[in-house]
Amino acid sequence: MEPLDMLKKILGLQEPDTSKWEKVAKLKPEDVTKRRNLDADEANLRGEVDVLVAKIHALKAKSNAAGTEWWEYMHRNYSLPRQRSYTISDDGYVLMEPKESSDGHS
Secondary structure, rough: OOOHHHHHHHHHOOOOOOOOOOOOOOOOHHHHHHHHHHHHHHHHHHHHHHHHHHHHHHHHHHHHHHHHHHEEEEEEEEOOOOOOEEEEOOOOOOOEEEOOOOOOOO
């Protein structure tokens, strides 16, 4: 089996090879139709999920960009050293993470 086919099988993206499986029942025509409709619905839902995931990634990137822009503004306008970590308190103070001392303690 090719590595890509093996990966698809592991991830559940590929149907197993059923060429050696034993036939045990024959579906009625209406059940075959139901199965085809379910497969089509699943394919449509997967497409919708892909779109939603792409939108989530875009929103996350937009959020990250806004955060980066905010901290760039803070560094420039408040002369904050870039090598330190900061947060903003609820009452509007810029809090700087304490430096660790040479013995590893704050």
